[in-house]
Amino acid sequence: PELSAARYGKDNIRLYKVHRDEARGTHTVTEMTSHGSFAFTHNASRYTDADNSVIVATDSMKNTVYLLAKQNPVTPPELFASILASHFPAKYPHVHAAHVKVIAHRWTRMTIDGKPHPHSFLRDGAETRNAEVVCRRGTGIIVRSGIQGLLVLKSTGSAFHSFIRDEYTSLDETWDRILSTEVDANWEWRPFRTLNDVKSNIPLFDKAWESARNITLETFANDNSVSVQATMYKMANEILAAVSEVSRVDYSLPNKHYFEIDMEWHKGLKNTGKDAEVYAPQSSPNGLIKCTVSRT
Numbered sequence: 012p013e014l015s016a017a018r019y020g021k022d023n024i025r026l027y028k029v030h031r032d033e034a035r036g037t038h039t040v041t042e043m044t045s046h047g048s049f050a051f052t053h054n055a056s057r058y059t060d061a062d063n064s065v066i067v068a069t070d071s072m073k074n075t076v077y078l079l080a081k082q083n084p085v086t087p088p089e090l091f092a093s094i095l096a097s098h099f100p101a102k103y104p105h106v107h108a109a110h111v112k113v114i115a116h117r118w119t120r121m122t123i124d125g126k127p128h129p130h131s132f133l134r135d136g137a138e139t140r141n142a143e144v145v146c147r148r149g150t151g152i153i154v155r156s157g158i159q160g161l162l163v164l165k166s167t168g169s170a171f172h173s174f175i176r177d178e179y180t181s182l183d184e185t186w187d188r189i190l191s192t193e194v195d196a197n198w199e200w201r202p203f204r205t206l207n208d209v210k211s212n213i214p215l216f217d218k219a220w221e222s223a224r225n226i227t228l229e230t231f232a233n234d235n236s237v238s239v240q241a242t243m244y245k246m247a248n249e250i251l252a253a254v255s256e257v258s259r260v261d262y263s264l265p266n267k268h269y270f271e272i273d274m275e276w277h278k279g280l281k282n283t284g285k286d287a288e289v290y291a292p293q294s295s296p297n298g299l300i301k302c303t304v305s306r307t
């Protein structure tokens with residue numbers, strides 16, 4: 012047998028960085044979890060032959076993340092992930108590729124007495140802003156930005172009917188249902204040649220994230236959805252239209268079902284269809300709808 016692929020690294024590296032603006036007396040905080048691994052060239056097989064001389068310890072990788080966080084900006088996540096991913100092939104000749112995913116958690120500045128507080132923040136949701144970067148020696152840097160964990164619900168404005176009905180179908184058609192999902196959206200940038208190419212596009216990353224998040228929320232809220240599939244396709248198209256440097260958008264949306272509870276058995280109490288008010292939120296099973304829309 013031969014080693015067909017090898018990749019390793021330190022996972023779940025948590026870090027926090029504070030920026031102190033002495034002039035304004037305000038702090039800005041960033042908290043991230045980094046997942047990193049890098050791939051070896053041909054001589055990866057040496058470590059499978061009990062030769063550790065080519066191994067960069069994952070502990071050293073963890074140290075590298077903290078040191079680079081101290082010496083570089085950690086926002087936007089696309090920049091920090093690119094700095095991390097570029098470091099390993101540059102430092103170690105036998106490392107030909109590095110894969111890094113940076114997940115930035117929310118610390119939203121508190122508004123106290125109607126004013127932004129200088130150094131207090133709240134975790135307003137499990138939503139994260141992500142950046143996945145692959146740096147390959149000689150070919151450049153691929154950056155994929157994303158939003159995860161953005162939980163949304165609409166209490167109407169969603170239908171699902173006219174789907175295939177056969178001997179396997181029991182689902183009733185509906186013209187008015189609850190729609191809830193947890194957004195996992197990603198947008199991939201045209202390839203960057205070098206880290207400096209990434210650095211010359213820094214303002215684009217925040218702008219694109221705001222556009223993607225606003226487009227997702229506005230389309231979710233305003234689209235008279237005929238299906239998750241149709242609505243997510245609209246979202247992806249709008250992001251491609253809004254951000255010309257993005258080459259591809261993908262969504263993965265669970266359909267988090269809320270079932271009507273039939274109460275007819277209780278003195279004819281109506282709680283289905285237009286009379287439905289009390290529902291049973293379902294933990295499982297859930298639909299899972301995915302799509303990728305690419306710029307032609």
Ligand SMILES: O=c1[nH]c(=O)c2nn[nH]c2[nH]1
Nearest residue numbers: 171237238239240266298
């Ligand atoms: O929007 C939906 N798409 C589907 O494919 C589906 N299947 N069951 N409910 C559904 N809702």
